[in-house]
Amino acid sequence: MSNRKKAYTTTKSGHGIRQITSMRLFLPIVCLLAVLLVNVITTPNFFVISMSGNGVLSGYIVDVVNRASELVILAVGMTLVTAASGGQDISVGAVMAVAAAVCCQILSGGEVSVNSLANPIILGIVAAILASALCGAFNGFLVAKLNIQPMVATLILFTAGRGIAQLVTNGQITYIRVGSYQVMGGYIGKCPIPTPIFIAIAVVIIVSLILKKTALGLYIESVGINGTASRLVGLNSTMIKFLTYVICGVMAGIAGVVASSRIYSADANNIGLNLEMDAILAVALGGNVLGGGKFSLMGSVIGAYTIQALTTTLYAMSVKGDQLPVYKAIVVIIIVIIQSPVFKQFLANRKAKQASVVKGGN
Amino acid sequence: MRKKILATALSLTMAATLLVGCGGGGQDASSDTASDKGGGDKKEIVVGFSQVGAESDWRTANSESMKSTFSEENGYKLIFDDAQQKQENQITAIRNFIQQEVNYIILAPVTETGWDTVLKEAKDAEIPVIIVDRMVEVSDDSLYTAWVGSNFKLEGQKACEWLKAYAEAKGMKEINIVDIQGTIGASAQIGRTEALNEAVKANGWNLVAQQTGEFTQAKGQEVMESILKKGDDINVVYCENDNEAFGAIDAIKAAGKTVGPDGDILVMSFDTVKDGITKTMEGEIICNTECNPLHGPRVEEIIKKLEDGATPDKQAYVKEGIYAHSDDVTKVTIDGTDYEVTKVTQEVIDKRAY
Numbered sequence: 001m002s003n004r005k006k007a008y009t010t011t012k013s014g015h016g017i018r019q020i021t022s023m024r025l026f027l028p029i030v031c032l033l034a035v036l037l038v039n040v041i042t043t044p045n046f047f048v049i050s051m052s053g054n055g056v057l058s059g060y061i062v063d064v065v066n067r068a069s070e071l072v073i074l075a076v077g078m079t080l081v082t083a084a085s086g087g088q089d090i091s092v093g094a095v096m097a098v099a100a101a102v103c104c105q106i107l108s109g110g111e112v113s114v115n116s117l118a119n120p121i122i123l124g125i126v127a128a129i130l131a132s133a134l135c136g137a138f139n140g141f142l143v144a145k146l147n148i149q150p151m152v153a154t155l156i157l158f159t160a161g162r163g164i165a166q167l168v169t170n171g172q173i174t175y176i177r178v179g180s181y182q183v184m185g186g187y188i189g190k191c192p193i194p195t196p197i198f199i200a201i202a203v204v205i206i207v208s209l210i211l212k213k214t215a216l217g218l219y220i221e222s223v224g225i226n227g228t229a230s231r232l233v234g235l236n237s238t239m240i241k242f243l244t245y246v247i248c249g250v251m252a253g254i255a256g257v258v259a260s261s262r263i264y265s266a267d268a269n270n271i272g273l274n275l276e277m278d279a280i281l282a283v284a285l286g287g288n289v290l291g292g293g294k295f296s297l298m299g300s301v302i303g304a305y306t307i308q309a310l311t312t313t314l315y316a317m318s319v320k321g322d323q324l325p326v327y328k329a330i331v332v333i334i335i336v337i338i339q340s341p342v343f344k345q346f347l348a349n350r351k352a353k354q355a356s357v358v359k360g361g362n
Numbered sequence: 363m364r365k366k367i368l369a370t371a372l373s374l375t376m377a378a379t380l381l382v383g384c385g386g387g388g389q390d391a392s393s394d395t396a397s398d399k400g401g402g403d404k405k406e407i408v409v410g411f412s413q414v415g416a417e418s419d420w421r422t423a424n425s426e427s428m429k430s431t432f433s434e435e436n437g438y439k440l441i442f443d444d445a446q447q448k449q450e451n452q453i454t455a456i457r458n459f460i461q462q463e464v465n466y467i468i469l470a471p472v473t474e475t476g477w478d479t480v481l482k483e484a485k486d487a488e489i490p491v492i493i494v495d496r497m498v499e500v501s502d503d504s505l506y507t508a509w510v511g512s513n514f515k516l517e518g519q520k521a522c523e524w525l526k527a528y529a530e531a532k533g534m535k536e537i538n539i540v541d542i543q544g545t546i547g548a549s550a551q552i553g554r555t556e557a558l559n560e561a562v563k564a565n566g567w568n569l570v571a572q573q574t575g576e577f578t579q580a581k582g583q584e585v586m587e588s589i590l591k592k593g594d595d596i597n598v599v600y601c602e603n604d605n606e607a608f609g610a611i612d613a614i615k616a617a618g619k620t621v622g623p624d625g626d627i628l629v630m631s632f633d634t635v636k637d638g639i640t641k642t643m644e645g646e647i648i649c650n651t652e653c654n655p656l657h658g659p660r661v662e663e664i665i666k667k668l669e670d671g672a673t674p675d676k677q678a679y680v681k682e683g684i685y686a687h688s689d690d691v692t693k694v695t696i697d698g699t700d701y702e703v704t705k706v707t708q709e710v711i712d713k714r715a716y
Contacts, residue, residue, distance in 0.1 A: 045591070053618020060591060067584055113637070163446065171416035171446075175637075186616070263579040263609065269447070270578045315588040321574030322546045 028302040043316040068308030069196035070255040075282035075300040077251030080244040086292030087150025092252040094161020096272030099256030101165035103128035104174040104266035113175040129253040136249015144241035165268035175265040185262030224292035410459030411468040419635045423716030424655035431658030481505040513679045518557025523694035531690040537567040542575040544602040575606040582609025604638035607631035643706040645687045654680040
């Protein structure tokens with residue numbers, strides 16, 4: 001009797017739960033929350049946000065959101081590239097370095113370290129974004145026009161990008177020791193919230209608006225699902241693929257300028273180092289299929305925050321530097337497995353089996 | 363059609379690479395013959411130097427030291443090769459040196475491993491190889507003649523001894539120290555971390571956190587930002603290079619705390635690059651232990667020994683100083699040897715070679 005009652009209630013409420021669990025973003029959000037909740041036990045003050053001595057917000061959560069900004073921006077570009085071409089742009093880290101180098105070199109006027117600007121900041125930023133858009137266009141040309149595998153095509157700038165950045169900065173780290181250049185990686189005037197957070201949010205909102213208000217999002221998905229079919233119905237699939245690579249390049253440029261502003265310098269060897277892999281991971285953690293087609297921008301954004309939450313969590317837990325990659329890898333494997341279709345199928349089968357057992361029992 | 367364009371583009375690139383390669387080689391060869399003509403009556407020692415690149419002030423100073431030591435006035439002919447951070451460029455450079463039959467090869471390796479084959483070729487050609495800065499990991503020690511570089515453990519010991527003496531002088535009751543490590547596995551990180559860990563044990567310091575900043579300003583900033591939330595009692599940060607120290611200082615200031623002798627937190631650093639020593643004078647870095655890039659004179663000593671037919675020591679360390687903001691500590695003693703501490707003034711900065 002009681003058994004039957006329980007079974008009845010679960011099936012009834014199960015309807016609502018299933019609706020939630022079958023949502024696209026359900027698993028990415030659960031993973032992000034799981035990573036964050038570990039801190040409730042290990043670092044009780046993880047969620048405390050306070051005002052620090054000089055009137056800015058301070059707390060681990062602020063760090064997570066702030067430090068993830070570059071990754072969020074990169075993940076937006078990477079999602080579009082992945083969806084349209086079914087491959088990834090592995091040159092974004094190097095393109096970040098190029099953008100930073102171009103920006104700092106223009107602002108310093110060729111000097112290694114300056115205390116005053118040689119050119120207006122806006123000129124440096126525009127030039128940096130143009131340079132990165134050019135890099136994106138180069139990638140896009142190779143992939144969309146010449147039909148080269150995305151990973152192979154972007155491998156060129158992946159290897160050459162840092163060399164180009166070094167060439168621009170003459171192999172030195174160019175420092176711009178000017179307060180106004182540090183705004184993009186720091187704070188706007190007395191605003192207590194770090195600027196990178198605003199930049200990341202603005203980028204996400206603008207891109208999602210473009211995707212929603214124009215048909216671009218739909219076009220990208222259809223090109224990703226079947227390029228030939230899209231062409232036959234009249235979509236210029238080459239152009240759309242090309243466009244996603246340009247957008248991805250621009251995103252890398254914005255991320256590069258933010259990263260450079262944080263350290264008020266262009267460190268060609270280190271800016272965006274290994275970030276391309278994190279960006280791809282963010283796309284995957286967001287529940288997107290790396291083979292292209294349907295995509296969820298918000299998923300990738302959540303994925304990016306998950307990665308940074310993990311890093312900050314490990315810092316907060318004082319995990320030793322040499323063991324850091326191991327813990328990171330373990331958590332990533334778990335998250336990826338949970339989201340894999342095979343695992344989901346396995347869970348669904350088990351549920352079905354259990355349900356049938358319960359039914360059989362009555 | 364598309365394939366044809368691609369093929370043309372590819373072959374063009376290949377041709378271009380070949381041309382560039384040949385161009386470089388040709389230049390080297392011509393400069394070499396010129397030197398043969400010039401030094402006809404007096405025996406000139408030809409030295410090939412494969413440098414990592416020019417990524418930092420430190421590296422530039424290192425190259426400068428070699429160039430000024432092995433100058434034509436001193437009776438040398440230096441063939442300088444910038445590898446731009448790539449091991450394959452260095453291997454090519456060494457092979458070029460062997461072909462040009464240089465007398466000595468100096469190598470500042472970009473990585474520790476992967477040198478066996480090319481060093482064997484040099485050994486077979488009977489050209490002594492002197493390694494500078496980073497160490498190489500080879501199966502057979504006889505593949506290189508000598509190594510010149512820094513004693514990273516000693517650097518760490520000097521810094522820790524200085525901190526101990528400074529704490530006594532200033533009457534600091536307890537030391538809550540944070541270690542921002544270098545890239546895990548780099549010899550500088552291993553030596554400097556080891557020295558700190560030993561000092562922490564010996565002196566009963568409280569090691570609040572130990573995390574890698576990967577020798578970069580960005581990571582140093584991010585890691586310090588996170589560590590600062592562990593408590594308000596942190597009073598010393600031990601950064602394993604200057605870039606990390608710059609990042610740590612940024613993070614400390616952003617959190618509304620102060621650095622310096624009268625501030626909340628003392629920042630210690632290593633390497634003493636130009637910006638590093640300037641910050642030491644200002645007090646933002648309280649103590650900066652030098653990692654001397656001036657390897658030239660030590661390498662020359664070894665070459666002179668070899669010229670005389672003697673066997674040089676397998677390992678030679680360069681002399682390295684300790685630079686501090688104040689003169690509260692004038693010297694530190696490690697294993698019975700005294701090391702002088704230099705108080706940084708504008709004069710000291712102007713006198714330095716880099």
